[in-house]
Amino acid sequence: MTVCVNGINLYSTNPVQNVNGKANTPVQAQTVNRAQKMTFRANNDKTGVTFRTKLASKEEKEYFNTVSSAISGEDKKLLNGLLKSGILLKNNSDDKSTVLDNLYKIATTERAEGLDKTVILKNVIRTLAFPYSINQKLGDIPPEYKAKVLGSLLENKELGLNTLQEADAKFNDLHSSTCPTACVEFNLASKHQAEFARFANDLTSPKLSTEKIVDLRNLSKNLGEAVRLLNMFNTNFEVIDANKVKITLKPDKDALLRAQIQTKHQDGMERNATDVLIQSTLMNLGSQQTYNSLIDERKGDIATENTGLIEFEKTFIESVAENKSTTSMLYQQVDDNLVVTGYECDFATTKQQILDTLKRDQNVIIGITFFEKDKEQPDPNRPADAIAGGHEITIVGARTDKNGETIFICQDSDDEVNMPIEYPESWLLPRLHHAGLPEDIAERTMPDTKENWQITMDNYKELKNNAA
Secondary structure, eight states: OEEEETTEEEEOOSOBBOTTSOBOOOOOOOOOOOSSOEEEOOOOOOTTOOOOSSOOSHHHHHHHHHHHHTOOTHHHHHHHHHHHHTOTTOOOSTTOOOHHHHHHHHHHSOOSTTOOHHHHHHHHHHHHHOGGGOOOBOOOOOHHHHHHHHHHHHHOGGGOOOSHHHHHHTTTTOOOOOHHHHHHHHHHHHHOHHHHHHHHHHHTSTTOOEEEEEEGGGTOSSHHHHHHHHHHTTOEEEEOSSSEEEEEEOOOTTHHHHHHHHHHHOOTTBOOHHHHHHHHHHHHHHTTSOOBTTTTBOOOSSOSSSSSOOHHHHHHHHHHHHTSOEEEEEOEEEOTTSBEEEESSOHHHHHHHHHHHHHTTOOEEEEEEEEGGGBSSOOTTSOTTBEEEEEEEEEEEEEEOTTSOEEEEEEOTTSSOSSOEEEEHHHHHHHEEEEEEOHHHHHTTOOSOOOHHHHHHHHHHHHHHHHO
């Protein structure tokens, strides 16, 4: 696991235990400790979304029959379940297309080279039926793809690899750092189903890209600074009007090769081909278009590390992908020895912020830090509360147990379990590093808002100066 705190990178190759005693596989997820509030501003407009459980037109019936005829067995049952639940005819997408519209396009139009439309169709249906199946595990490189993969790495001059041995070494002990983007993908699949289906259709099509309409006020109160922020992330965008832009989102050039491999060789809890392209697209956006899907590395001017996304980058992609306001609350106070010395607010306040967000039917993407004491073999030379790793998960709900303790229900894309996982507040809240919240809920605790744009630039300059 990797955590970046106060500009210091810490690596741990041993899995740490979760609260249920199961070892989490190692991941790399960067976080940055700053005792300040980071803000993206927006309005989350859900008006105009349809909810229907019956096919209303001849065209819809034709689309449904076409999609149904392209799948079989359990997938037909899942498709019918999507119709009965109202998901299939939802139109909560940028262009108001429904889930069914996009499934029909996948079933009837060509996919990108090496992708199978039937496989993609099944991927999307199964993910929408059960978003907890979203994973971040990369998958191995089968022998028949090895030469092509190594050749692509050597052709990428920015990686600085000179020999086949150097390229091949990149796959030794390779673990996914895409947990932030898997969380955003989960939000799309569980809350914005038609938009998820639109992403899946566009990104698996020959054009290998999609467009996203974003309100500039999502990014900054100052529209000029919002544009500077888009330029900072090297985004390709077109101005629509004074308040809106159309952003072109696309994966890195090697993502298709990864997706081709997963189309034929997806094993166990590995990502499917659709996961690959969506997560790679979001990783590419967050890393300023520098991501490499083959070795799960990135460059970019904002982060100091070559894997994962820092908290600010995660907040940016969350705001863009969902076109909503996201205020990132940072809770832990960490010293130079990576020991948690305190918290920005008490645990009761933190819990209430999360519960209030869940009441609005919004998930909460959080960053958690694992302590030395969570490891199977703690380092006796480090304090028990020293940070040993970091990870991004999504809180989807909460319940109260018989003792009155709040139990948080979460999605974890790296726990080797395709179902929700539960963490009691006594375990989770001390490990909570940051959480993405609606702006007004966050401001109850930290009303003195400083814009994310300025905070990030200050932090970036500080980290660069320290590195120099």
